[in-house]
Amino acid sequence: MNMMRKHLKPPGILLALFFSLAFVALFLKLNITKNNNTGDDTVTMVSLNHDVDLKKPIIDISGWQLPSEMDYDTLSQQVNGVIVRVQHGISMKKKNNAAFENGKDKAMDTHIEEFQKRNVPVAVYAFVNGNSESEMRKEAQKFYERAEKYKPTYWWLDVEEVTMPTNFNRGIEAFRDELAKLGAKNIGIYTQDWFITANQLDVTPFSSVWLAHYGGDTGYWDTSPNTTIPYDLHQYTSRGRLNGFAGDLDFNRVTNIEDYNKLFNHGQPIK
Template sequence: MSKIIDISHHQGDIDWSKASKEVDLAIIRTQYGTSTIDRKYVQNIEGCKKYNVPFGVYIYVTFKNKTEAWAEAKDFYERVQAHKPLFYVVDVEESFGSSVQNIVQGTQAFVDYLKGKGVKVGLYTGHHFYKPYKMDTVKNYDFLWIPRYSGTSAQGKKPDFACDLWQYTDSGTVVGIKGNVDLNVLNGSKTLTWFTNKNEEDNKPTEKDDDKMQFTNETTKAAVRDHIKQTVDKKLIDKLWLDKFDQGTITNGDYEGLKLIIAQRTS
């Protein structure tokens, strides 16, 4: 049986040579806030890599405001990005005495920091926490993961809220793992392949010849070149863009330049 598990040092030393035969996806805790680092996260990542188990990572957050959330997000990303996880999850389950507004703003700041790094981001939050703490107002993440326990099978009552992953038990079993382990199932339209596909560089579209913007009409070329040169002179874009125009190599993927030209037009 294929399984999606989430794990921490509470599972002890996992025998990945055995667990890999049952596990389709592992979500590995790296830390609790910034002060408590999971004692097994590196070992678990190495086990997944050795036995070809796709993996993502998560942090159980402890922030109380946006500033703390930003610091936690930075620490989380920098700690684990070299391991190239498939996705990053922010686990928001407690308020630590902070207000609903602060928790929402902090969660949004956390998500936005990670999205700014170009990675796939998930939000995990308690079934009891989702509405009271307005997690439904947080935007910009890629998938939602919610727990609602129903014994040891995924046949019980699903979460009341639409989500992509459902954590249905904390009493699951996996060969190679001593004791209980959290088990999850897909609960939305996203497939397992969506979760296990690589992101960042591997997901960027490749440049095609028909993406090139080449101008052949001489009048048009003169007008466009003049506009680009004026923009360069105003230091809104780099001279490299002028060179790209002359070489006929400006592409639809040059988003930064496009943003700068748009900024000039609307300011």
């Protein structure tokens, strides 16, 4: 039933106008306060993000996954992000099908371009292979030179082998330091918790740690690293399977949207 509103008498109009203006002023004040509160605003922005399904894997790939065998359209719909290998050192002692003699990954450009073309965020990694501090810096220079034009969301050092007889920590730091000096933002380290402990690696200079821990390596997430080392990204299997590629894939996961944004959105909440 529609009812006619009563007409306000002049004093009532003034009172209504006064309270209306007071309410508007209070609203504006609260809104300005909220906008100046970075923490609250960030939480609001993150909570409004409905496009990232954390159940989807993040994959890391290299020249061992041939572009000719990848259906990028299909794969891009099933992943939250991709980490592409840029190089295996700066020279190959033994020839292989995945990298050139100068260490550059044969598929890096195609992988990066194809996924970025489909709006999949791409980070990059380099297998660390230097045998001296000076060679570590040269590897960092090549890493940056080869990948900078793609503006990756994160730069990862893949540290799996002790390649220096002494002062390995200093070598890794030389790589990280040179990369930062060149202009790289967001530099992390990929390794395993036992490798960090066994070799007394100092991972504190890095802004993120990516740990490999497979458990049963079943193709699914069935365990997490049992460690006190803070990490943001977990590689949980080397036997992941997705439509669009017939072979096995490395699967990785983050546990929350904040870590995802840190690693795949240049640290910013997705709007």
